[in-house]
Amino acid sequence: MTGVSNVADLVRTAAVRGADHPAFIDATTGDVLTWAEVDAATDVEARRLRDAGLQPGDRVAVRLPTSMEFAVSVFGALRAGGVVVPVSTGGPVRELTRVLDDSGASLLVGDGDGVSTKALPAPVLRVDGGLTGESVRGGEDVAVLAYTSGTSGVPRGAMLSHRALLANVAQCAALRPAPVTAADRVLLALPLFHSYGLGPGLFQVAAAGATAVLLQRFDAEAAVDAIEQHRVTTLVGVPPMYQALLHVDAARLRDALVTVRLLTSGAAPLSPSLLEAVQKATSLPVFEGYGLTETAPVLTSTLVGGQVKPGSVGRPLPGIELRLVDTDGQPFADDEEFVLPDDDAGLVSVRGENLFSGYWPDGEHGPDAEGWFRTGDVGYLDDDGDLHLVDRAGDLIIVNGFNVYPHEVEQVITELPQVAEAAVVGVPSDTTGEAVKAVLVLGQGAELTQDAVVEHCAERLAKFKVPVSVEFADVLPHSPTGKLVRSRLRLPQA
Numbered sequence: 001m002t003g004v005s006n007v008a009d010l011v012r013t014a015a016v017r018g019a020d021h022p023a024f025i026d027a028t029t030g031d032v033l034t035w036a037e038v039d040a041a042t043d044v045e046a047r048r049l050r051d052a053g054l055q056p057g058d059r060v061a062v063r064l065p066t067s068m069e070f071a072v073s074v075f076g077a078l079r080a081g082g083v084v085v086p087v088s089t090g091g092p093v094r095e096l097t098r099v100l101d102d103s104g105a106s107l108l109v110g111d112g113d114g115v116s117t118k119a120l121p122a123p124v125l126r127v128d129g130g131l132t133g134e135s136v137r138g139g140e141d142v143a144v145l146a147y148t149s150g151t152s153g154v155p156r157g158a159m160l161s162h163r164a165l166l167a168n169v170a171q172c173a174a175l176r177p178a179p180v181t182a183a184d185r186v187l188l189a190l191p192l193f194h195s196y197g198l199g200p201g202l203f204q205v206a207a208a209g210a211t212a213v214l215l216q217r218f219d220a221e222a223a224v225d226a227i228e229q230h231r232v233t234t235l236v237g238v239p240p241m242y243q244a245l246l247h248v249d250a251a252r253l254r255d256a257l258v259t260v261r262l263l264t265s266g267a268a269p270l271s272p273s274l275l276e277a278v279q280k281a282t283s284l285p286v287f288e289g290y291g292l293t294e295t296a297p298v299l300t301s302t303l304v305g306g307q308v309k310p311g312s313v314g315r316p317l318p319g320i321e322l323r324l325v326d327t328d329g330q331p332f333a334d335d336e337e338f339v340l341p342d343d344d345a346g347l348v349s350v351r352g353e354n355l356f357s358g359y360w361p362d363g364e365h366g367p368d369a370e371g372w373f374r375t376g377d378v379g380y381l382d383d384d385g386d387l388h389l390v391d392r393a394g395d396l397i398i399v400n401g402f403n404v405y406p407h408e409v410e411q412v413i414t415e416l417p418q419v420a421e422a423a424v425v426g427v428p429s430d431t432t433g434e435a436v437k438a439v440l441v442l443g444q445g446a447e448l449t450q451d452a453v454v455e456h457c458a459e460r461l462a463k464f465k466v467p468v469s470v471e472f473a474d475v476l477p478h479s480p481t482g483k484l485v486r487s488r489l490r491l492p493q494a
Contacts, residue, residue, distance in 0.1 A: 005138030007165050007203060008042060008079035014209035015039035018182065022211045024068045025185075027226035033068055033125065035209060038075070040127035045076025052107055052120060056081030056136050059103045059145060061117065063087045063096070063110030065216045066192045069122040071202055073109045074192075076123065078143055078162075081136040082107075085145045085157070086193035091462040095155075099147050103157055103360065138162045145360055146195050148293040148403055157360030158294045167353035168199055168296040169207045171317040175303045179234065179264060180208040186234045189215035189223055189241065195297040196267040196401055200289075201236050220244040228256040235260065238267045238401045239433050242278045242286065250281055257282050264289060266298070267401025268433040269389065272310035279308075288313050290389065292375055293403075296354040299375075300387050312386040320352035324381065329374060348375045348387070395486055397426030397434050399464040404436055406486070409467065412460050413438060413453060418446035423476050424467065425489045438467040439489050441476055448472075 004013060014023065019036035026032075033041070049060060060077040062084055064070040077084050085103045087096055093114035100108065100117045112119025137143075143165055145157040172179055179200065180186055186205050190197035205212045213230045215223060218241055226232065235241075242265065245253060263278070266289040278286050290313035291297035299322065302314035316322040323331045324346045331349075351371045358366025367373040376396070379389040397404040406424035413422040421441040429435035442448055450470040457466045477485040 004166060005162060006078055007138075007143050007162050008046075008075045009138070010166075010169075010203065010206040011035065011039050011042050011075050014206055017209050021182070021209060023205075024071060025211060025213045025230055026068060027213050027215045027222070027230065031068070037125070037127050038068075038072065041072045041123065041125045042075040042079055044126045044128070045072050045123045046080035048120070048123065049077055049080045049082060049107065052118070054080050054082050054107060057083065057141070058107070059083045059085050059105040061085040061087050061100055061103070061105040061108040061110075062193070063089055063108060063112070064122055065089050066188060066190065066197065066214055067122075067216060068125060068214065070192050071212075072123050072125060074198075074202070075206075077109075078137075083142050083145050085147070086198060087147075088191070088193055088462060092460060094460055095462060099155065099157075102155075103145055103147075140357070142357065144198070146198075146293045148195075154408065159357040159360055159363065159366075160293075160296050161357050164296045164354050164356055165199065165203060167319065168298055168317075169203050171319045171352070171354060172200060172204055172298055172301075173207060174318040175301060176306075177262065177303070178208075179236075179262065179303065180204045180210050182209045184208065184210040184233045184261075185230055185259075186210055186212050186236060187215065187223065187227060187232045188212045188236060189218040190236060190238065190401075194267070194401060195293040196238070196291075197236075199297050200264070200266065218244070220248050224248050224253060224256045227260065231259045233259055234262045235264065237263065237265050237286075239265060239270045239274055240268075240400055240431055242270075243274060243431060246277055246281055253281060254283070257284065260284060263287065264301075264303075266291065268398045275308065275310050290314070290387065294356040294373065295350060295352075295375075296356065298354075299350055302386070305384060305386060309384075309386055312382065312388050314387065315385050316350070316352075316387075320350060320354065322348065322350050322387065323372075324379070325349045325372075325374065329368070329372070346378050346380055346390075348377045348379050348389075349373065350375060395425070397424075397436055399426075399429075399434055399436065400432045402462075402464045404465045409436060409438065409457065409461065409465055412457055413440065413467075415460075416448065416453070416456055418442050418448040420446075421476055423484055423486065423489055425486045427469070427490055429468070432464070435468040436465060437469045437471070437490070439471045439473050439476065441473055 014035040023035040060082040108119045143162040144160040147155040263286045285308040289301040291299040300314045304315040409424045420443045426434040477488040
């Protein structure tokens with residue numbers, strides 16, 4: 001990636017290397033764009049945004065499903081010097097408004113119903129009349145403002161520079177076997193607004209000059225059809241996708257995946273049992289990775305060691321340093337034994353060019369003066385140097401790869417006048433990895449049903465944050481110091 005400073009330069013480079021090579025295939029319609037066409041459409045989109053008033057450094061929210069239009073919107077905004085704010089297509093207006101207000105986005109590409117920010121329709125994929133000249137920003141300039149829940153439960157914008165995003169692309173590309181090559185056809189059925197879909201998905205495909213086969217939403221049968229029809233070679237997946245694929249007829253699944261060389265998984269823990277089941281059904285190993293929005297996003301992969309290891313997320317990518325520290329940020333000595341995980345020992349700390357520049361707008365809580373960033377995850381390193389995650393320092397719940405912090409959901413639930421106290425925890429789920437469970441204490445004489453709680457949350461929260469189960473208790477468990485003991489709440493309440 002010599003000479004690449006702006007993430008949108010990846011498209012220009014791909015177009016120079018292989019102008020007529022397919023860049024995107026819409027699995028539903030069969031439409032195809034070459035890299036030359038994507039590059040030209042990116043110029044057109046950059047011109048449209050400039051004509052709409054975009055100035056370098058302005059934030060542009062992109063609210064589009066996984067599609068060619070999403071890709072062109074992102075690359076166009078970056079080429080025009082904007083900062084991309086990816087937002088969910090299905091979230092409530094309340095959450096969208098909060099992100100738009102916090103980021104100060106001046107433009108919204110996609111569905112803008114119910115918000116005051118100036119909205120533009122999805123780009124028309126034209127190939128003439130675009131912006132001329134090179135991208136105007138890059139390097140340490142912020143490229144993507146990705147919102148992720150903080151420890152308080154309030155989403156915060158992680159400032160990802162062009163440098164960080166391009167560094168992670170290069171770190172992933174240095175793996176052997178390479179996750180994506182120019183010859184690959186990569187199935188992308190992930191939400192591209194999520195950091196996992198954006199980095200290891202869209203940006204990695206562009207960097208390699210590969211071909212992305214796009215599915216707007218994942219459906220196991222549709223995915224198998226797309227894999228077979230378009231001769232997909234690589235799947236960028238999450239555990240629930242692999243769980244769903246196991247429900248496809250075994251013979252059909254094996255026949256459809258005959259062209260596939262690599263299965264990867266991230267965004268949520270892959271259970272050893274699911275790993276074994278997928279390998280048995282497909283005769284293919286699933287290589288697992290781990291990362292955070294703040295790390296652009298990939299930190300480790302079992303591809304580094306070259307072999308699947310159940311329960312492990314592998315070793316750090318080339319160019320990334322990883323160490324375990326205590327709660328004060330001090331590293332453990334090589335011969336020091338630590339206890340997991342009740343005393344918060346073994347916090348994963350990382351350093352590398354892929355780290356974010358802190359949280360919007362002032363860069364707070366980013367890497368320290370020496371470049372180290374504590375992830376908040378707890379783990380241990382085995383004798384091979386592979387990382388095993390055992391718990392989280394906080395109470396983060398990961399549903400289908402998306403972060404849910406209990407405090408945010410609890411605040412919404414306690415808006416109900418009948419609720420005296422609420423607690424939210426994550427519980428195992430076969431379909432989404434984890435699911436949200438709420439335990440409530442009602443006020444004296446108050447009555448409330450589970451359906452009423454779920455309906456109230458569904459109107460105010462994204463779908464993945466809505467509790468799938470609601471239980472009622474006389475009291476919630478607290479420690480002697482008054483701290484809620486969430487571990488007890490993961491069990492059914494008597």
